[in-house]
Amino acid sequence: MYRPPKSHAQTSLFCSLEEQLNHKHPLYVLANKIDWNKFETEFSKLFDEKMGAPNK
Structure with missing residues (x-):
């Protein structure tokens, strides 16, 4: 058998x-x-720096 x-x-x-x-x-x-950087700036408005994403 060839290996x-x-x-x-x-x-x-x-x-x-x-x-x-x-x-x-x-x-x-x-x-x-x-x-x-533009995405980060815009999306950072939606998140709390300490808590992450807001409740729904």
Whole structure:
């Protein structure tokens, strides 16, 4: 019975997520075009800094 050779290559446990992502992927490119600070500013108005989301 033929058994394929085991790969001993290990991805680095300490490299950042950004280093692991494909920088040419359309969603990666889109995410870098979005002004995330604007979202954070607008959504932060809906949450209490100490308590999180308000009751419904």
